[in-house]
Amino acid sequence: MTFTIDRRQFLIGTATTLALGAASLNRASAATSIRFLWWGSKERADRTHNAMTLYQSKNPDVSIEGESFGWDNYWTRLATQAAGGNAPDLIQMDYRYIFEYARRGALLDFTPYLDKSLKISDFGQANIDSGKVDGKLYGVNLGVNSSAVMVNTIAWKEAGVDAPTNGTTWDDFAETCAKLTKAKKRRSFYGTADASGLEPAFEGWLRQRGKALYTNDGNLAFDAKDTAGWFDYWSKLREMEACVPADMQALDQQTIETSMISQGKATISFAHSNQFVGYQAINKEKLGMISYPVPADDAKPGQYLKPSMLMSVSATSKNADAAVAFVNFLVEDPDGAKALGVERGVPASEKIRNELTPDLDDLGKEMADYIQMLTPKVGTLPPPPPNGAGENGFFLKKVAEEVAFGKLSTDEGGAKFAEQAAANLKRG
Amino acid sequence: MGNQRTAIAGEPVVRISTLAPRQKFPGALARNAPAYLFLLPWFIGFFGLTLGPALVSLFLSFTDYNLLQPPHLVGLDNYARIATGDDKFISSMKVTLFYVICSVPLKLVFALAVALLLNRGIKGLPVYRAIFYLPSLLGSSVAIAVLWRQLFDSDGVVNTILWQFGIEGPSWISNPNYSLYTLIVLAIWQFGSPMIIFLAGLRQIPIDMYEAASLDGASKTRIFFKITLPLLTPVIFFNAVVQTIDAFKAFTPAYVISSGTGGPIDSTLFYTLYLYQEGFGYFRMGYAAALAWILVIIIAVFTAFSFLSARYWVHYDE
Numbered sequence: 001m002t003f004t005i006d007r008r009q010f011l012i013g014t015a016t017t018l019a020l021g022a023a024s025l026n027r028a029s030a031a032t033s034i035r036f037l038w039w040g041s042k043e044r045a046d047r048t049h050n051a052m053t054l055y056q057s058k059n060p061d062v063s064i065e066g067e068s069f070g071w072d073n074y075w076t077r078l079a080t081q082a083a084g085g086n087a088p089d090l091i092q093m094d095y096r097y098i099f100e101y102a103r104r105g106a107l108l109d110f111t112p113y114l115d116k117s118l119k120i121s122d123f124g125q126a127n128i129d130s131g132k133v134d135g136k137l138y139g140v141n142l143g144v145n146s147s148a149v150m151v152n153t154i155a156w157k158e159a160g161v162d163a164p165t166n167g168t169t170w171d172d173f174a175e176t177c178a179k180l181t182k183a184k185k186r187r188s189f190y191g192t193a194d195a196s197g198l199e200p201a202f203e204g205w206l207r208q209r210g211k212a213l214y215t216n217d218g219n220l221a222f223d224a225k226d227t228a229g230w231f232d233y234w235s236k237l238r239e240m241e242a243c244v245p246a247d248m249q250a251l252d253q254q255t256i257e258t259s260m261i262s263q264g265k266a267t268i269s270f271a272h273s274n275q276f277v278g279y280q281a282i283n284k285e286k287l288g289m290i291s292y293p294v295p296a297d298d299a300k301p302g303q304y305l306k307p308s309m310l311m312s313v314s315a316t317s318k319n320a321d322a323a324v325a326f327v328n329f330l331v332e333d334p335d336g337a338k339a340l341g342v343e344r345g346v347p348a349s350e351k352i353r354n355e356l357t358p359d360l361d362d363l364g365k366e367m368a369d370y371i372q373m374l375t376p377k378v379g380t381l382p383p384p385p386p387n388g389a390g391e392n393g394f395f396l397k398k399v400a401e402e403v404a405f406g407k408l409s410t411d412e413g414g415a416k417f418a419e420q421a422a423a424n425l426k427r428g
Numbered sequence: 429m430g431n432q433r434t435a436i437a438g439e440p441v442v443r444i445s446t447l448a449p450r451q452k453f454p455g456a457l458a459r460n461a462p463a464y465l466f467l468l469p470w471f472i473g474f475f476g477l478t479l480g481p482a483l484v485s486l487f488l489s490f491t492d493y494n495l496l497q498p499p500h501l502v503g504l505d506n507y508a509r510i511a512t513g514d515d516k517f518i519s520s521m522k523v524t525l526f527y528v529i530c531s532v533p534l535k536l537v538f539a540l541a542v543a544l545l546l547n548r549g550i551k552g553l554p555v556y557r558a559i560f561y562l563p564s565l566l567g568s569s570v571a572i573a574v575l576w577r578q579l580f581d582s583d584g585v586v587n588t589i590l591w592q593f594g595i596e597g598p599s600w601i602s603n604p605n606y607s608l609y610t611l612i613v614l615a616i617w618q619f620g621s622p623m624i625i626f627l628a629g630l631r632q633i634p635i636d637m638y639e640a641a642s643l644d645g646a647s648k649t650r651i652f653f654k655i656t657l658p659l660l661t662p663v664i665f666f667n668a669v670v671q672t673i674d675a676f677k678a679f680t681p682a683y684v685i686s687s688g689t690g691g692p693i694d695s696t697l698f699y700t701l702y703l704y705q706e707g708f709g710y711f712r713m714g715y716a717a718a719l720a721w722i723l724v725i726i727i728a729v730f731t732a733f734s735f736l737s738a739r740y741w742v743h744y745d746e
Binding site for chain 2: 075076080082083100104105106246250253255258388394397398402
């Protein structure tokens with residue numbers, strides 16, 4: 001073979017390339033094409049793709065491309081794409097990050113679309129407001145959830161110990177978990193995961209004591225003593241062998257797959273109610289779900305209902321109208337909502353909830369029941385987390401590990417966390 | 429094969445002859461035009477993907493760039509913070525230095541040892557060479573880091589083997605006392621590329637020197653220290669410099685093994701991982717850019733010292 005190109009071939013080649021390029025440009029502008037980025041498990045990806053396919057079959061002029069990542073990679077991906085001027089049209093948003101993005105002008109204000117292509121008035125004011133930042137609507141509630149405790153019911157039966165239930169006190173929780181470990185039915189198997197580094201669990205503990213993570217004006221609403229108390233509780237559990245040892249807990253990367261319950265190291269993990277579907281999907285044994293332990297009998301669990309996640313549209317989207325229409329399809333069209341099910345939480349729309357309920361599988365029903373059981377006991381949604389809150393979430397895990405590995409006392413850990421957390425907020 | 433070569437090489441010659449008479453370029457440029465043409469992809473890559481972004485990052489290091497909003501100049505604020513008030517800068521630098529100081533010498537010793545073994549003219553040398561080189565090809569890949577997780581997990585392969593001997597091993601990767609060592613072992617395991625270079629270096633040492641030495645009754649150890657090692661110093665120097673720079677830049681293994689956290693307790697928080705977290709995790713791209721430039725300076729200083737020290741221990745054949 002010889003490698004020669006004469007002028008004619010070159011011209012033909014160039015012309016063909018240009019023609020093909022032009023053709024593909026035409027194709028792209030004929031169909032409205034939008035991109036959708038979300039985080040989550042495979043279960044979520046399957047459901048989301050179903051919803052996208054359904055929408056495209058109804059709207060052949062729209063093509064939707066989906067991309068999904070795990071929680072930790074998701075935020076770096078989103079930040080990079082947004083910085084490169086290549087933000088996805090549809091963005092799955094979290095309550096923790098919506099303020100950072102909205103205030104930096106990265107998100108579309110939905111207010112002009114309300115009651116036009118976005119008909120979400122049946123969400124109820126609280127569920128609409130959970131997507132607002134500074135009075136403008138940047139996120140549409142994709143499902144209501146709350147914190148929850150996942151329980152491997154089979155392991156408890158096997159050990160012959162009564163599992164903790166809704167309203168179990170923290171002290172009883174420690175005792176029963178220690179009993180389960182002592183039953184020694186499985187090799188290196190413990191009552192509960194160590195939740196000392198898990199921000200939502202810490203938040204629940206604080207709220208049960210009339211405190212919170214952050215004040216309305218974005219300062220810390222707890223002090224070193226509160227944090228030390230929290231670390232104390234878990235140190236006690238570690239000593240009693242009620243919870244997993246430090247080097248086991250360190251394997252937990254705060255994802256469903258690496259959680260202690262999914263890894264078969266403990267019978268209990270602290271999570272969110274909408275994740276029940278995801279947890280059960282990779283756990284062979286039947287799981288149950290209860291609310292956080294409480295400080296005393298009949299005390300409230302300190303939990304609140306929140307949007308498990310929100311749908312946002314990029315401020316720079318060229319097809320904002322189409323994107324908003326698709327958001328409406330996900331939350332208000334029975335077909336879209338059914339495709340998603342309750343895997344992202346219980347739908348905020350009453351109409352959709354009623355449509356969905358008869359068709360729910362057992363898992364979905366359990367989740368809906370959990371939210372219903374919890375509703376009378378919940379408190380108000382906390383104020384928006386200030387800048388730097390995201391870093392504090394990771395920082396709690398680190399300090400909790402330092403305490404668990406015995407590098408810091410519980411008092412030192414409490415002081416270190418409170419001090420550095422305040423400094424992180426200041427820096428933003 | 430031969431045909432093809434002449435055809436490719438022949439083609440530009442024809443073009444030059446058509447270009448030259450028109451005097452479009454000054455003489456030298458015209459003569460070298462084909463060379464520049466062939467270098468063009470590299471030039472585009474170098475200016476577009478290396479030099480350009482590097483200059484932009486230098487600019488960003490003096491700003492408060494947060495990825496989503498236009499950057500504002502903040503002068504030397506970022507550098508001042510690194511110098512005075514950043515504990516994580518110090519702790520991540522310690523982790524990285526420890527990693528460099530442990531992994532580079534061990535890796536070089538290991539690579540040299542294997543190269544010496546392979547230099548004895550064993551049968552099937554190319555096969556062994558390929559096998560030993562393999563980890564270096566796979567080394568920085570995500571798959572290997574995932575494999576490493578499996579090996580050193582609490583119920584991973586290593587502990588299962590220890591279990592056979594009645595030892596209950598810790599969870600190596602999730603225990604802050606051991607996690608960094610698993611990464612050092614991973615680095616040593618990727619000894620392939622320095623080994624290949626050592627092997628080539630060993631082949632350059634004239635056989636007659638060895639023959640003369642053994643005729644004089646020198647022991648094997650003496651031969652190694654008096655002939656092999658001194659003549660190999662230029663190669664050792666090269667490997668040491670390249671491996672040190674690589675070790676400073678290590679990112680993937682720590683990122684995968686700790687899921688991007690640098691945990692447990694920041695024990696695997698490499699410098700590069702820290703700057704990645706700052707930039708992409710916490711939206712402080714300006715600060716991350718400053719951190720990156722500090723790393724450039726540190727690597728440059730290390731390399732400069734290596735070159736300064738070289739005159740005292742590296743022997744070039746005169």
